[in-house]
Amino acid sequence: MTRKHKRVEEMNKHLITTMFSCLILVGLSNFAKATYTYDNCKYDGNVVVRDSDTSSSYYLSGTKDNDLQIQKQYGGYYNITTGTLNLDIREKTNSGSNPASWYNFQAYCLEKTQPVKFGTNPTDTYGWTYQTSSLAGYAGISSSDLTFLGKLWANAFDISKTGDVQAAAFQSLIWETVYDSTIDLDDDNFDLYRTNGFTKDVYALANEWIDNINNGIWTDTVELFVLKDDCSQDFITTVPEPSSMALAVVGGLMLLGRGRRQRIA
Numbered sequence: 001m002t003r004k005h006k007r008v009e010e011m012n013k014h015l016i017t018t019m020f021s022c023l024i025l026v027g028l029s030n031f032a033k034a035t036y037t038y039d040n041c042k043y044d045g046n047v048v049v050r051d052s053d054t055s056s057s058y059y060l061s062g063t064k065d066n067d068l069q070i071q072k073q074y075g076g077y078y079n080i081t082t083g084t085l086n087l088d089i090r091e092k093t094n095s096g097s098n099p100a101s102w103y104n105f106q107a108y109c110l111e112k113t114q115p116v117k118f119g120t121n122p123t124d125t126y127g128w129t130y131q132t133s134s135l136a137g138y139a140g141i142s143s144s145d146l147t148f149l150g151k152l153w154a155n156a157f158d159i160s161k162t163g164d165v166q167a168a169a170f171q172s173l174i175w176e177t178v179y180d181s182t183i184d185l186d187d188d189n190f191d192l193y194r195t196n197g198f199t200k201d202v203y204a205l206a207n208e209w210i211d212n213i214n215n216g217i218w219t220d221t222v223e224l225f226v227l228k229d230d231c232s233q234d235f236i237t238t239v240p241e242p243s244s245m246a247l248a249v250v251g252g253l254m255l256l257g258r259g260r261r262q263r264i265a
């Protein structure tokens with residue numbers, strides 16, 4: 001076997017063993033729902049999130065047809081699934097068995113690889129609890145990241161839901177802000193490996209969006225928040241409608257904001 005063949009074989013092995021995404025590795029989705037704890041994971045957030053029964057295995061249809069190639073630090077690459085997440089949310093105090101408790105919303109992943117704690121509908125109707133918090137203060141998010149993502153969401157979120165390249169570009173920029181300090185989709189902890197057409201298209205579109213923000217073409221912004229749980233994939237989203245859910249979540253964020261201001265003062 002030539003050295004080149006050996007290297008290709010090693011890369012293939014890496015590919016097979018490291019194919020994952022932020023959501024494929026659904027862990028423990030069938031754990032006993034009545035127990036509320038598993039592996040030190042507590043069911044103690046203020047909202048409950050589940051896969052929407054209108055989604056195709058977590059994602060809006062048409063937004064996850066191709067896998068993105070992400071570079072690894074030691075050569076080769078791995079595939080990562082991206083798409084617009086299509087989920088439902090309810091306040092934990094509202095009954096999960098009442099359909100009116102649930103509100104549909106869309107989101108993106110904040111972590112590259114953590115599994116979700118809930119299964120796909122219709123097998124899972126329970127969901128997992130999350131704690132709502134402001135995007136400000138989330139690990140890896142600087143104040144300039146916060147500004148960037150607010151503008152990105154306000155201007156490109158609707159575009160991101162229209163196709164797999166668009167959704168992957170949007171997701172890539174979120175991961176780039178979380179994992180790195182320079183938003184270039186190159187180098188460091190998050191890096192697009194641009195050897196296939198899909199990933200090249202994603203890179204090109206994401207860079208158009210970066211230019212629109214950096215050159216002041218996109219100026220609108222929106223407030224973003226985080227659905228966080230140590231044992232399940234974290235999500236970034238806007239405040240879900242309708243108004244009753246929005247008020248509950250905004251109320252929580254206002255309390256958080258007040259706490260921060262008091263500490264600063």
Ligand SMILES: [Ca+2]
Pocket residue numbers: 140141142145176177178179180181182
């Ligand atoms: Ca960052």
Ligand SMILES: [Ca+2]
Pocket residue numbers: 176180182184185186187188189190191
């Ligand atoms: Ca990077």
Ligand SMILES: [Ca+2]
Pocket residue numbers: 111114228229230231232233234
């Ligand atoms: Ca998490």
